[in-house]
Amino acid sequence: MQKGLRLSKVAGAMAALLMAGTAATAVAAPTHDKAVIGYLTQWEAWKGTDAGFSVKGEATHLNVDMDIYSILNFSFFGVAKDGSMHSGDLRNKSIYQPNAVQEPGPLLHPDVYSSWDFHILWGELEYIHEYPGNEPWQADALAKVKAQGFVKDGRGWKHEPTGITGQMPIPLKKEGGAPGLIELANQKGVKVMASIGGWSMSKHFPEMAADPVKKERFLKDVDALLALGFHGIDIDWEYPGSGGMNFTGTEADFANFEQLMEDIRERIGPDRLLTAAFKAVPAALEGFNWDRLVKSMDYFNMMTYDLNGGWSNVTGHNSPLYPYPEEEFEGLNLDTLKNWMVNVKGIPSQKINFGAAFYGRGVQTTESTAYLGAPTDKRNVNFSVDGPSVSAVDLDNWKAFEGQPNYNYIIKQTGWEHMWDANAEVPYAVKGKYFLSYDDPEAMRKKAQYIVDNDLGGIIVWQVHGDIQCKGTFVNYGTKLKQCTNLSSPLAEEIDKVFTNGNPTPGNTAPVLTVPGAQTADAGQVISFDVSATDKEGDRLTFTVTGADVVDNGNGTATVTYKAPNTSVDLTETITVTVSDGKKNAVKSVVVNVKGEAPLPGDNNPPVLTAPATAEVKSGETVVISVSATDKDGDALTFTADNGAVVTPTASGADIAFTAPEVTADTVVNLVVTVTDGKATDEATVAVTVKATEEPNPGNTWDPNKVYVGGDTVVFEGVTYKAKWWTKGEKPGTSAVWEAQGENPGPNPDPDPNPGTTWSASKVYVGGDEVTFNGEKYRAKWWTQGDEPGVPFGPWEKI
Template sequence: MKTLTPSAFYKWKHYQIQLRQLCVVICLIITSSLVAQVSTGGNATTSQHQKQVIGYITNWDAWKSTTAGVPSPGALTHLNIDYSKYTILNYSFFGVAKDGSLHSGDLRNKNIYQQGAVQEPGDIFYTDVYSSWDMHILFGEIDPVQYINAEAKTRAEAQGFVVEIGGSTWSQPTWGLSGGLPVPLHKENGAPGLIELAHQKGVKVMASIGGWSMCKHFPEMAADPVKRAKFIADCKKLIAVGFDGIDLDWEYPGPYSGMNFTGSQADFANFETLVQEIRNAIGPNKLITAAMSADPKKLDGFNWSKLANTMDYFNMMTYDFARGFSNKANHNAPVYPYAGAEASNFNWESTLQQLTSMGVPKNKICFGAPFYGRGVVTNGPADLNVATVKRAETVQPDGPIQTAADFTNWPRDVYDGTPNYFFIKQKALSPNSGWTKKWDNEAKVPYLIKDNYFLSYDDEESIAKKAKFININNLAGTIVWTVFGDLEFSGSAQSFGPKLKRWSNVKSPLVNKMNELFASGGTGNPPPTVSITSPAQGATFTAGANISITANASDNISVARVEFYNGSALLGEDLNAPYSYNWTNISAGSYTIVAKAYDNEGTSATSTVKVSVTGTGGNELPKVSITSPAEGATFTAGSNIMVSANASDTDGTISRVEFYNGNAMLGEDSAAPHN
């Protein structure tokens, strides 16, 4: 028998230790690869294009179960996302407390909607591993250690915890948190958390702060240097944990109503100060983004050039244009304007028009794609633009509200009238569902109707239209609310601890379609180009003057016509170049002049200038109101409808009243009574 010398023995032990370490590394890699990535199909990934695909990942959807159309709780987590389809993931949400500090979304004051209610400070992560998904999603499979022995102390210290053998408490200095047993340790060789898994795949993770129900203290925090310092200190904690930046979801800066507060004009300057101080604190290499209202009127107050110097992306919430509080059954996220809309500028095109008119750089603009729908109850048979029927409800997080949201098909406390796309496919797009699918060729979105129920949503066709819009207009990319909205599960589930599960077969048709269009550079039929050449932006005229409006328009095939508008009111059109309209005898006021060019296939583009008319005189606009039929009236197919209107003019006479069905003229009447 051959024996080893002491030096040979130590060499052998050294190699044995190295081999064991190598085995551990290999085992870790193999274990990690088993859970690291699902592939949801599709023909393109983010590696094949330069657009941003920013997905919001929530900490509450993991609770959803079979009532929401998923196999079980734990399906809607970071383990079932295809990371190759996203460039950035926004973990949502952290809230703002009354002292300016940040807290876990799970610690939100559920009575915050009540008058005088405030948000008390709370832990930045909710470390109760049995009641919250925070630890499981952010840090992966958790091993809740109930007793601290020497081995547990070593593991805990390797993960940044401070513990004592036999102790009953722990602290985590990086998080700024402490607690009692159990210690929420990441399980050795366990499933990775969101931050680790995303970074493995080259995807950045942002900490998203605010959201609809946790913005109440944003205005006072941004205005107060002491509270702002607390906020920024917690932002720095999140960066130290591993987040790649801060996403602000303040809904909304300015003198507008949020869920439980109304802001002020001072918010705009305070927002700019907050962003600059965040940048100073986290440095130039981390990201700063913000989710921003798509309502054009809420965008005027920002100093966009200043924000563009400190922020990376402006994430426009180009959805929720119609909701339960709307008076009409309208589209959730229309790409283009459409006849009969309750608000004519609630669409992607109008939002972009407003942003570009203010000089916002397109390479920082991301438009929001909703992977969910909005259902409402209508007054009589449902269809687009039919009046909604509201009722009193008490819901979370809003409290008592008047809403037309459809809780019959999209149940309260599960979807509250806003079903995910996968649930829409299960319930309304399956055979014999009773729903009828329609397509709005103006807005470029689908909708569904059944009895007195209306559902606006997006499918693969409309998502392709949205991707084309982003390509055509050279925007930075898209934001997705939420990454879970289009996930379709089948096959078997592998469990990682009592909460996390990974499915063997997951599909994501909407984000796949978005990436395919981005990768192909697809634009379909590109819209014409149009620009108003006269008058100049901001021009001033004297009351009574005539304004000559001229525009240049071109198209890859042909321009069919150019329409000229005063806001949403059609002034006239020109079928031939040079395109012009002479607007005469204008009264004092502020006006938005719009030129809208159409190509031979009906695709349109717009150009806008704002002008002022000062002094007295000019032609005052007539006044008109429809007296019959009443708003929301219902008729039987084949019946006649008498349309009557009152019209008056303070400085002249009524020459005629024209009646339209949308954009189609029905007839005119030159004498009162007009009908």
């Protein structure tokens, strides 16, 4: 199988600069031995003062302290339905909807005006609006274009060293301008990874990993990413086995993920990095063969954040270090995960990186004054990425962030009471009914010291611009890039201080834990057993238990009490016991064999209903929603639904036909579906988005719900447009994906003596195009749209 990518041609010194990332001998900038991995997104640069930044364009690679980070993950590239990758800027924004798919698209967004891809990856640009010809006045431009490896490709261009293609203008790297991400990282000794997937672009991972043809297409784009200069690949499949946005996971995902890692490793060779992000929940990680993954991968990036949020029933911490009494679900913290990975699964600690959240999560509660553990107040919310959801997210205080404010914005807000949880060792804040979980410098110090004390690999940061603060002025590099002259990163700086100066707590050893052997219990029976521990340094010991209750006796022993479930079948349960001296932990498990009892006559198991979370229908039209249900007792099931929906039984459940009301604005209707076996019921709520019907313009052929690919033509508002690449839902005349072809004259046009040459403000022209305007003829000197001919120093010359 092919390893890496052989380049047959690298054109000139400037092309070498664009390819500088292929040199793989640099040493990471930080002086310590811990990995500090920061995710750098392509979309954060769009944000400005309303999101905590000083100016729009501040959140780019030029404002990252590369003396702190050892690896930067450029995020994200998505996976399309054929297995190919595409720019994150081209993701299908309706992917949350049932049956929605991601069509293929370019690896880098071809429009330099509506995307930051080229500006971040290649640096400061100067635009060449048409491919230079052989005229004397074009000689300098032609020399620059050829030196950087650009050749003409139809009406666009191709960069031969990387294989990247695009539309005009040519994104020429400005000589002496600001460097791109990979070039700058190489200068600083920092690695740059191509991160693939993310929450909204993982739908096609399972089918790609299971299909050899699609996987080979994926691996070809891995070659292309290496040709761009990336030092390795980071996989953000969210999530194998448990599923994600608009897809469900299966048991086969785990083995397919493991094989994909081995295939990528073979493709990229042994010297490049291969990492992946994982859900930080042990139950979601049990299906992996960790011994197999250890052999092919460099780091396991554990997303120890998003552990509580708007979906939670009570307020909790976004990224707790330790357990705390108010937590809704046991075990959702860094310490429990570390013990499971290292002590239970035997995963090498040096390959484990834990997550640091440079953002918070805000929720609203039912209480007049919020507190840790308070009930959350949920309602229907239409998120920009997730679509219609039921959530307690706080949009009153954090609307611009949809409830997830960056740290640099949080610290600028007033009116909040800030508190510290000594159990979880993280802060939180309250203001009236609102609750905010976040991390501050003290929390970062404790997490970093925990990583040092437990000999873990390092830390991952989501995301690197969440804490930056410009204390100086900005230097502009072109119209997009801005660099702060005095940058502060308070959270990242605390991590660096601990990793650079911190040492494992001297003289400390982990406590020694003793637990009994396997226990037995009848269904419904309560049993107890004692555990004990000793500590060499005589530190105070604390016992915690997962799967049972525990009473600390205060003398190095504890009593564990377990109640067996009422079950008709034999079960094997596992109780996990942890003892901590405040610095290090010991973990052991106790197996309980539960003997099942035959159900008494008349006992009933309730049915279990399965229904989609969301659906969509046009105003006044009907959508059919399929649901299913199971019943352990085999009882006959009856389905009902509210809002006038018609229920038709099927072999596995029922089809729910819901006729939408006539609406003038998009509306969410909560459709409650119920199933009963005559004794017990189960129900689910389907959030149905009713889309308002727009008044169509007679003659319009553009359909916002239809997918168009490059070359497709439509008519909209009297103008004919041609698609330049894949698009869906982007209105012609407002998006660069559509190129105006000329006015549609309608059924009775006035005669035009020069058809097709009249200038149109909505049409895109490139160098050499000729038009008539106010009776005069003009020729375009470069790419233009909306610039009237005849304006001095403009893009048009009179002919």
